[in-house]
Amino acid sequence: MINQPEILKRASKELDSVVGRDRLVQESDLTYLTYVKACAKEVFRIHPIAPFNIPHVSMEDATVGDYFIPKGSHVLLSRPGLGRNPRIWEELLKFKPKRHLKDDGWDVVLTDSNLRMLSFSMGRRGCERVLLSSTMTTMLFARLIHRFTWNAPPVCQILT
Template structure:
């Protein structure tokens, strides 16, 4: 319900851009963040603003991106422990500054939540967390810092990853007009042109699902999995893995392995359709060729929400708008370079002109 409402707000905002180019990733980040905060704290925290996005939302996105960069940056102290205290790369100093910014942001959210506490907030995630701080249950008591740490984990994992994945999906569809035409024809046949896509439509859109799977394969939200520690010594493909070793799974490389994928660098959603080379493969950790959410007991806890979010927003953007790159750039010339960090960001944000293609009433504030 919350996701559908935020998608409608995003659609209306894009339609009112007055032919101005918009940075799609910024708007998607607002949509993803508000969806998550409505679930977590019962309200939206950002708006799109008169210029397309709330400056506070832009600041928040920059904080999350910096967090992901610092989490994945090379740090000499990690490899030469006795030099760690020198902070030669300045990682700790930057992390402390970022911590202060996040602390101020999270403190304001908690304080506003406590001031506006009412009956509607009784079943909200943050209310439950704060109740464990004030009234411990079964020996479980949370401190202020632990509550903020949990919120930070949720914001870090649940906002930037879906918005960046959708931005990659739209970039690929713009670069591959045949795929755009095919996914749009499928949606038109199921949904029509007099309403927007809903979550109930998604199971009936196999090509759209294939587009999302192919996007996850080429552009996984986290190119390296979160670290694991080996509990016992073992040998894998002739490599000795000692007990206690830190392990990182290269999800990005697995999705581009020529031993597993034909034309691995090509965007080919058809490979995931029935009869295709990977027709029975999903992205839920059951098939190790493509594991954007990880696998096993430590698979991403937000996988279900994230997958629906990516599918619904990609479907809505492809269905509701025609897309033109800023300054009339040829789609074949679109920069697809990746930025370094724990999450897979575009090096150059996708700047586009959205052109509404459905019934006009769907983009008005009075539409249901």
């Protein structure tokens, strides 16, 4: 976002209009911070915290899309393999939060029920606390944008 100041500016503008300058972001504001959430989701897509999900073992033969997975296989899901899949995402290496905004401009959630990216996983072994962790992520992120001014560090000259 620092490298694309227009994105940072749009997120700050959203915060100024929803929250204003006289108070901190509150949980009740989060529903309205759609662009900030789209930015957080784009971070999850392009820079996931770890490349692979925790390994799982298939309990029975299964077919997922084009893949046959025999019983007893150890299955690792690649987060970059999904979040940077050229069959799904256009300009996949570009940080582009607006790709997560819905046409009606309404709410953005950090999960992806179509599994086009894997942040919280899903099903029986999916994250138990998606709402809590989405709230914490958005709140922290929003406060960092709202209350601080962000610039790229000056180029340091190393004296030898």
